[in-house]
Amino acid sequence: MREFLTFIENDVEPSANGIAIFACFGADEFFETAQIIPSFPNNRVFDFERPHLFPLIRTMEQNPPFMVLWSDTNKAEIYVFGGEDSMDAETESDKQVEEIENVVTRRSKAGGWSQARFQRRIENFHLQHAKETVETVEKLMRETRIDKLILSGDEAVIMPHLLPQLSKEVEEKVIGHLNLSQYSTEDEIYQAAIELFRTNDAKDDEEAVERAIGASKAAAGMGVTGIENTLTALLNGQVEEMVISASFDVINYSAKKVKKVLKAYAPGDDSLSIDDLPDAREPRQIADELLVQALNTSAKVRFIEESDLLKQIGGVAAVLRYSMNSAQ
Incomplete structure (x- = not known):
């Protein structure tokens, strides 16, 4: 104490x-x-x-970390929310902002050939700003290992400059766009971003469950459902991705069958005491065992919020790296 x-x-x-x-x-x-x-x-x-x-x-x-990029044509703010503290990175320089503002001011007074020349200068500044912003974003995403990006800003003004600069790798990590002004507070940005993130996450949950169940039904046998089968696959090191209910209400299994699996894969000889194994009658301990085995074998783990998605199969399923049938 x-x-x-x-x-x-x-x-x-x-x-x-x-x-x-x-x-x-x-x-x-x-x-x-x-x-x-x-x-x-x-x-x-x-x-x-x-x-x-x-x-x-x-x-x-x-609550994984995800990145939000807000940008206009001369300023960008980068936020990381989720697993880390939020942070703000400025990607502008005072000199650059002043120069762009001067060009914009003069543009309204110019016409003909001068108007076109000033317009090209503005476009060049916007393009350079977009390149520098994207470089900063991609560097931060690599360093922090973030794989979710939300873009925010005027889709008609900045996005045509910004999107072409994204590498294919980062473009695939963009989960959506927000139309927020530069006057939005950090809390407003977070609230809008987390709503978009959760909507995307729910969609990913459905796809992950469909992927696992579909793989379990396919002839290749590259998926399993249920506690007993998933635990066996984990102990064999077969699991690539496991989906498990975030609620214990739908985690259902035969304690007798699970106990048999645990005993069969227990290290040592037959003298091992059953007290050294997780209690098969306690769903929380069995769920812990699934997670420990997944982490020990570098399997991806995804918690499913919508419990009905896994209710009919005991609360857990997995996509396999290989099938024991194909390995034989």
Whole structure:
């Protein structure tokens, strides 16, 4: 208890909205914490013989970092929301802004040949600005390993300059556009962006479930459904991507069959005590075991918010890297 109080009083980061504490006070005493930017949906205490990882992993997976680029013809603001603190990167220089403003002012007074010349200068400035903005975005996305990008700005004015500068790799990561002005606050940008992100995420959830179920029904046998089959595939290192319900309400399985799978793949000899294995009667421990095995074998994990998508198959499914049938 002393360690717990000391941590709460002295070590909690101001930016942390979620805190997970794993503790054991006994012969194998340990005290580990995780502080994250996203918040947990509710406060919970679990009493198990092993750490309960599901809430932490679910919260992190459901709140990945994503980037929002707001731009006009002479200024850009880049925000990263989600897994990290939001940050703002300016991609303009005072000199460049002043020069563009001067050109725009003079353009209204020019005509004929001079008007065309000034127009070309403006277009060149806009193009250079777009190139510099995209270079900054792509660099940040590489460094932070962000794979979701939302573009914001006047689609008629800046997007024709901006979009052609995107590499194919980054273009494929664009999940949508927002039409926001330069006077939008960071909170307004975030609220509009998170709504778009969640809509896109729900669509991706449906596609991921369809992909896994479709693969399980195909003749090639490159997919599995249900706890028992998915756990077996994970223990074999077969799983490429696992989809699992974010709600325990639809996680359903035969404890007897799961216990048999765990025992069959347990390390060591037959003298291994069943107490050393997850409790097959406890869905939370079995869900944790699925996640641990997925992480240990570098399988992608996707939590599905709409529980009905997985209700009929026990709450979990997976796409496989290879089929045991094809390997034989």
